[in-house]
Amino acid sequence: xxxxxxxxxxxxxxxxQFISFLPDLxxxxxxxxxxxxxxxxxxxxxxxxxxxxxxxxxxxxxLATISKWALVILLLVSVVETLGVETTSFIAVLGAAGLAxxxxxxxxxxxxxxxxxxxxLKPFKIGDWIEVNGISGSVKEISLFYTKLNTFGNQxxxxxxxxxxxxxxxxxxxxxTRRDAITIGISYESNIKxxxxxxxxxxxxxxxxLKDPAPAVVVTELADSSVxxxxxxxxxxEVFWDRHWYTIEEGKRRLEAAGISIPFPQRDVHFFDHSKExxxxxxxV
Numbered sequence: 001x002x003x004x005x006x007x008x009x010x011x012x013x014x015x016x017q018f019i020s021f022l023p024d025l026x027x028x029x030x031x032x033x034x035x036x037x038x039x040x041x042x043x044x045x046x047x048x049x050x051x052x053x054x055x056x057x058x059x060x061x062x063l064a065t066i067s068k069w070a071l072v073i074l075l076l077v078s079v080v081e082t083l084g085v086e087t088t089s090f091i092a093v094l095g096a097a098g099l100a101x102x103x104x105x106x107x108x109x110x111x112x113x114x115x116x117x118x119x120x121l122k123p124f125k126i127g128d129w130i131e132v133n134g135i136s137g138s139v140k141e142i143s144l145f146y147t148k149l150n151t152f153g154n155q156x157x158x159x160x161x162x163x164x165x166x167x168x169x170x171x172x173x174x175x176x177t178r179r180d181a182i183t184i185g186i187s188y189e190s191n192i193k194x195x196x197x198x199x200x201x202x203x204x205x206x207x208x209x210l211k212d213p214a215p216a217v218v219v220t221e222l223a224d225s226s227v228x229x230x231x232x233x234x235x236x237x238e239v240f241w242d243r244h245w246y247t248i249e250e251g252k253r254r255l256e257a258a259g260i261s262i263p264f265p266q267r268d269v270h271f272f273d274h275s276k277e278x279x280x281x282x283x284x285v
Contacts, residue, residue, distance in 0.1 A: 185226030
C-alpha cells in the first residue's frame with residue numbers, strides 16, 4: 001500500500017510538472033510552426049529577387065541554402081530557449097565548430113568569397129577576353145571557386161577566384177569599342193608629312209574604323225634608326241583585330257608605294273688606321 005502511495009505521489013508530481021511545462025511547450029511549438037513558415041516565405045521571395053536581378057543560378061541557390069540553414073539554426077536556438085534550456089554552451093559549441101571549419105577550409109573559403117564577388121559584381125562575363133597575372137584568354141566558365149579561361153593557343157587556364165578577385169584584371173571586352181596604337185618606323189630621309197597622310201588616308205577609307213573619335217597619325221619618337229609614327233584608331237571589339245592586322249600589312253605596302261622606306265636597325269662602324277701613329281711614335285723615340 002505504501003508503494004502504491006509513493007507511485008501515486010511521483011505520478012502526481014510529474015503530471016504537475018508537465019502541466020506547468022505545457023504552456024512553454026505549446027509556445028515553443030507555435031514558434032517552430034510560425035518560424036518555419038516565415039523562413040519558407042523569406043527564401044521564396046529571396047529566390048524571386050535573385051531571378052529578377054539576373055544573378056548566377058549557382059550563387060542564387062547557394063545563398064538561398066546558406067540563408068535557410070542560418071535561419072533554421074536561429075529558430076531552433078530560439079525554440080530551445082523558450083523551453084527553458086540554457087543555450088549559452090550550445091551557441092559556444094556552434095561557434096567553436098564554425099571557427100575550426102573556417103580555419104581548415106581557409107583557402108577554399110577565400111576562393112568561394114572571391115567567386116561570390118565576381119558573380120555578384122560581374123567585372124567580366126562568359127565570352128569576355130581578360131588578362132590577369134600575365135594570363136590572357138576568353139572566359140569559358142565562372143564557378144564559385146574557379147574561373148576557366150581559353151587562352152590564345154586554346155589551352156585551358158584554371159584560376160582560383162580568391163587570387164582572381166584580389167588581382168588587377170584587364171577586361172578587353174568590357175567596352176563596346178577599343179583603341180589601337182600601331183607603331184610604324186620610317187627612315188630619317190623619308191618625308192614625314194607624306195608618310196602621315198598616306199597612313200591617315202588608309203585609316204579614313206576603312207568603314208569599320210570609327211570616325212568619332214577621329215583616327216590620327218602622330219610622331220611619337222625620334223629613335224636610333226627611325227622616326228616612329230603611332231597609327232591610332234578606334235574600332236568595335238568584333239572587328240578590332242581584323243582592322244589591326246589589315247592596317248599593318250596595307251600600311252607597309254602603301255608606304256613603300258609612296259617612296260617611304262621602313263628601316264631596320266643599323267649602326268655606322270668607323271675604322272681608324274693606327275699604323276701611321278705607331279710609326280711616328282717609334283721614330284720620335
